[in-house]
Structure formats: structure tokens, C-alpha cells
Amino acid sequence: MSACCEPQGYDLVFNDREARRAAARYRRSGLTTLPRRTVELYRDGTIQGETLLEIGGGVGDFEVEMLCAGVRRAVCVDMSPAYDAVARELLAETGLTTRAERRVGDFAAHPDLAGPADLVAMHSVVCCYPDARRLLSAAAARARRFLVVSFPRDAWWIRTAAPLLNVYPRLRGSDWRFFVHPAATIVRAVTDAGLVLVRTEHLRFDVHAVFARP
Numbered sequence: 001m002s003a004c005c006e007p008q009g010y011d012l013v014f015n016d017r018e019a020r021r022a023a024a025r026y027r028r029s030g031l032t033t034l035p036r037r038t039v040e041l042y043r044d045g046t047i048q049g050e051t052l053l054e055i056g057g058g059v060g061d062f063e064v065e066m067l068c069a070g071v072r073r074a075v076c077v078d079m080s081p082a083y084d085a086v087a088r089e090l091l092a093e094t095g096l097t098t099r100a101e102r103r104v105g106d107f108a109a110h111p112d113l114a115g116p117a118d119l120v121a122m123h124s125v126v127c128c129y130p131d132a133r134r135l136l137s138a139a140a141a142r143a144r145r146f147l148v149v150s151f152p153r154d155a156w157w158i159r160t161a162a163p164l165l166n167v168y169p170r171l172r173g174s175d176w177r178f179f180v181h182p183a184a185t186i187v188r189a190v191t192d193a194g195l196v197l198v199r200t201e202h203l204r205f206d207v208h209a210v211f212a213r214p
């Protein structure tokens with residue numbers, strides 16, 4: 001896919017102000033529910049691995065926590081350059097800079113941005129991308145052992161809210177939209193890539209799913 005066909009202007013929504021707000025919230029109260037769940041599963045041994053690839057990692061708070069929990073090296077690919085500077089500050093603060101790498105780009109369009117990792121994670125990213133299958137296929141292909149994906153529940157009241165959420169990016173001229181992809185589409189994309197669904201947790205707004213490579 002050429003750059004002209006990739007969604008543009010994600011940094012108009014995921015901008016410096018949002019990045020600083022997300023980092024401040026993390027410093028104040030730690031990880032949000034979905035990434036925190038993944039760290040808990042890593043700490044209790046449900047998911048394992050020495051290397052992590054996070055796609056759409058935002059300010060990199062999850063990477064920081066996973067490196068503290070025992071991951072040896074982490075790579076984060078995010079298509080919003082605005083998050084990068086703030087993520088680097090967080091890594092520096094925690095003394096983890098040498099164990100983490102950041103790359104900027106659309107991972108669905110450019111899967112070569114990162115090599116394989118034991119554990120691949122995507123929290124609240126599929127809902128930001130129009131072509132769920134393309135993004136998930138690329139992510140699954142990089143997962144040596146586990147892929148963790150969290151995404152909004154395909155409930156009528158969440159689908160109803162989506163057009164309202166999309167007013168803001170339209171006004172800002174960003175291609176970013178909030179998508180409620182059917183759970184079946186998400187699971188199928190990953191299982192077609194050779195992984196099996198081993199754990200599903202239904203939260204109030206989201207689904208937290210763990211896939212493993214047999």
C-alpha cells in the first residue's frame with residue numbers, strides 16, 4: 001500500500017497534548033485496565049516470552065511495565081510520531097532506554113518495521129484502524145508464542161456511539177476513526193495466521209483476548 005492510501009493524520013488526534021496527558025495519567029495511577037491485565041497474565045505465567053513487540057503502544061507505558069516484569073527487550077511501533085518524544089522521556093525516567101526501541105509507521109502497511117517477538121501485544125489499536133484483518137495478520141505473523149489483542153465489544157450501544165466519537169477527527173481533518181470490528185473478524189484473522197484462541201475475557205466495554213502459537 002502506498003503512503004497515499006494509508007490513513008493519514010493520526011497525529012492530529014494522537015498529538016503531543018494527548019501524549020502528555022496519557023503519560024501524566026500513567027505516572028499518577030499506573031496502567032489502564034487492558035494493558036494492566038496483560039501484565040498480570042505475564043506475571044502469573046499465563047503468557048511468557050523474553051521479547052515483546054507492541055503495536056500502537058502510544059506513550060509506551062505498557063512497554064515500561066513489561067520490561068520491569070521481566071521482558072528482556074521491547075520494540076514499539078506506533079504510527080503517531082507525536083507520541084514518540086513523550087515515550088522516550090518515560091523510558092529515560094525509568095532507566096530502560098537501552099532495552100527498548102521505538103519505530104514510527106503504519107504496521108499494517110509496513111510489517112517490516114519490526115521483526116518477530118515472543119509476545120506481540122495490541123491494546124485498543126484494532127479499533128483505530130480500518131482494515132482489521134490486514135493489521136491482525138501482520139501482527140500474528142510476528143508472534144512467535146503469544147498475541148494479546150484487546151478491542152471494543154461489538155455491542156449495539158458501542159456501535160451507536162462510534163459516529164459521535166468520529167465527529168472530532170472529521171473536524172480536525174484526520175483519517176482516524178473509531179471502528180467496532182466484529183469479534184469474529186478479529187478472531188478469524190488471527191487464527192487464519194496459525195494461532196489459536198486460548199483465553200477470552202469480556203470486560204464492560206472491551207474484550208481481552210490471548211492467542212498462542214501451537
Ligand SMILES: C[S@@+](CC[C@H](N)C(=O)[O-])C[C@H]1O[C@@H](n2cnc3c(N)ncnc32)[C@H](O)[C@@H]1O
Pocket residue numbers: 010014032034035055056057058059077078079080083105106107108109122123124125128129135
Ligand atoms: C487508542 S491508542 C492506544 C494506545 C495504547 N495501546 C493504550 O492502550 O493506551 C491507539 C494507538 O494505536 C496507534 N495505531 C493505530 N493503528 C496503527 C497501525 N496500523 N500501526 C501502528 N500504530 C497504530 C495510534 O497511533 C495510537 O497511538
